[in-house]
Amino acid sequence: xxxxxxxxxxxxxxxELVYLEDALIEVDSQGIIQEVYVSADEMYAIxxxxxxxxxxxxxxxxxxxxxxxxxxxxxxxxxxxxxxIALDEPLNQWLDECTFPLEAKYEDVAFxxxxxxxxxxxxxxxxxxxxxxxATVHLQASLTLASICATKGQRGLVGKVVMDHPExxxxxxxxxxxxxxxxxxxxxxxxxxxxxxEVPQGVYPVxxxxxxxxxxxxGLRGLGELxxxxxxxxxxxxxxxxxxxxxxxxxxxxxxxxxxRDFGLLTEKSIMAHCNFIDEKDGAIxxxxxxxxxxxxxxxxYFANGVIPxxxxxxxxxxxxxxxxISGGFSPSLWDNIKQAVMSSRMLEDGVDVTMQQESRGVxxxxxxxxxxxxxxxxxxxxxxxxxxxxxKKGYVCDLQVLDMNAVGASLSGFxxxxxPKEQLQKLLYLATPTNxxxxxxxxxxxxxxx
Ligand code: GUN
Ligand code: FE
Numbered sequence: 001x002x003x004x005x006x007x008x009x010x011x012x013x014x015x016e017l018v019y020l021e022d023a024l025i026e027v028d029s030q031g032i033i034q035e036v037y038v039s040a041d042e043m044y045a046i047x048x049x050x051x052x053x054x055x056x057x058x059x060x061x062x063x064x065x066x067x068x069x070x071x072x073x074x075x076x077x078x079x080x081x082x083x084x085i086a087l088d089e090p091l092n093q094w095l096d097e098c099t100f101p102l103e104a105k106y107e108d109v110a111f112x113x114x115x116x117x118x119x120x121x122x123x124x125x126x127x128x129x130x131x132x133x134x135a136t137v138h139l140q141a142s143l144t145l146a147s148i149c150a151t152k153g154q155r156g157l158v159g160k161v162v163m164d165h166p167e168x169x170x171x172x173x174x175x176x177x178x179x180x181x182x183x184x185x186x187x188x189x190x191x192x193x194x195x196x197x198e199v200p201q202g203v204y205p206v207x208x209x210x211x212x213x214x215x216x217x218x219g220l221r222g223l224g225e226l227x228x229x230x231x232x233x234x235x236x237x238x239x240x241x242x243x244x245x246x247x248x249x250x251x252x253x254x255x256x257x258x259x260x261r262d263f264g265l266l267t268e269k270s271i272m273a274h275c276n277f278i279d280e281k282d283g284a285i286x287x288x289x290x291x292x293x294x295x296x297x298x299x300x301x302y303f304a305n306g307v308i309p310x311x312x313x314x315x316x317x318x319x320x321x322x323x324x325x326i327s328g329g330f331s332p333s334l335w336d337n338i339k340q341a342v343m344s345s346r347m348l349e350d351g352v353d354v355t356m357q358q359e360s361r362g363v364x365x366x367x368x369x370x371x372x373x374x375x376x377x378x379x380x381x382x383x384x385x386x387x388x389x390x391x392x393k394k395g396y397v398c399d400l401q402v403l404d405m406n407a408v409g410a411s412l413s414g415f416x417x418x419x420x421p422k423e424q425l426q427k428l429l430y431l432a433t434p435t436n437x438x439x440x441x442x443x444x445x446x447x448x449x450x451x
Contacts (some may be wrong), residue, residue: 002027003051006060009425010068010392011375019421027398031444035394063406068390069129069399070334071381073294074273074323076134077145078103080119082327091241091303103136104173112141116148124448125434126333127401130155130389137161137175139184146192150199153447157233159208160188164219182222189230201443204233211237212248212259224264233269240274242305257282266291271384276308283316292319292384297340299328307348311366321381334377338429341373370429402439403428410435
């Protein structure tokens with residue numbers, strides 16, 4: 001057994017903030033939370049005695065807090081070198097001119113190792129304990145990413161990207177053929193499942209059609225079959241921007257959502273990035289199939305051509321989590337995306353064009369709170385992936401970040417004026433930087449400690 005003692009913030013359900021003062025978290029040798037005790041509990045004093053003599057007892061100081069590790073539902077690992085660069089063009093031009101030439105370099109496994117090693121460390125240092133990754137079309141480099149997650153202690157869900165459409169992808173960067181794309185995907189699934197046997201925190205293969213435009217009908221059908229054969233997660237992009245939305249409608253006479261569903265790609269374990277243009281009918285399909293939205297608010301400010309109505313989709317029963325979308329989103333931090341999710345929702349509600357009448361400028365009842373955005377980054381991500389993560393309670397995996405409001409050079413003081421737990425959390429969510437992240441734990445194992 002191991003024990004963690006300190007103040008806890010988490011949201012057991014969407015937007016429901018729970019603060020536990022000086023909680024005692026009991027964790028078994030598999031890294032699963034056995035129980036969370038608070039001082040009013042009968043067993044608290046007895047367990048505290050047990051904790052003080054056990055091998056591993058982590059006790060927080062004044063101004064420090066346990067938060068659940070973050071779940072990043074959408075990362076393009078190969079685009080990490082490009083973060084912050086080339087954000088001035090529309091999506092399809094950005095893909096062709098900047099992104100595909102970069103992703104093509106991962107044919108070189110040494111380059112992949114060089115970048116992926118650095119990326120996983122950077123994500124862990126920002127509290128991201130679980131990440132859902134797009135790798136590239138290359139089988140070997142995609143396996144390298146899975147191994148690096150495994151070694152560094154991050155829970156990684158990784159997809160070998162499929163781009164098999166001969167006319168929609170450049171010759172220098174695509175699958176050799178549909179047959180090769182499907183065979184490589186199957187080999188990838190089998191290899192990652194084998195690797196997973198030795199990885200306590202889990203590493204998972206993910207079926208990954210890049211997006212409908214980059215795949216043939218036959219490719220999409222084959223990926224749907226692999227999904228069901230191996231019962232694995234699925235990820236793609238769905239109705240991200242106007243171009244994608246219109247292109248798919250023109251090709252199939254159906255929405256992106258309907259196409260993905262009809263190829264068998266929407267399941268309980270499917271996560272679709274962006275989804276800015278999904279209408280109420282599409283939203284109902286998401287809710288019905290258990291498909292989740294990976295909301296990527298920073299990226300959306302550049303490439304989406306609109307703001308996703310998170311509140312409407314939530315009310316429709318759609319599962320939603322947060323994604324950085326590196327490098328469509330410049331930031332590797334879900335802390336940054338929490339803030340942007342709030343700000344974008346406020347702009348949707350108020351509207352942006354001041355030459356219009358105030359009453360018709362925005363979409364009423366669209367805002368989300370910062371606590372709701374915190375839920376998206378934690379509990380929402382766990383729900384999306386169908387994994388027991390993102391909440392600090394019995395039966396969940398012990399993935400924690402330790403936040404320190406008194407970090408040297410990054411004090412987040414409320415100056416004695418703002419001292420309630422909720423105010424402390426708000427200060428953290430808006431102002432914390434990696435300097436305030438003292439430790440990160442995955443499955444009960446320390447994976448990052450600030451120097
Ligand atoms: N759609 C297809 N590929 C991509 C990508 O790499 N990034 C984003 N944001 N959208 C995409
Ligand atoms: Fe993306």
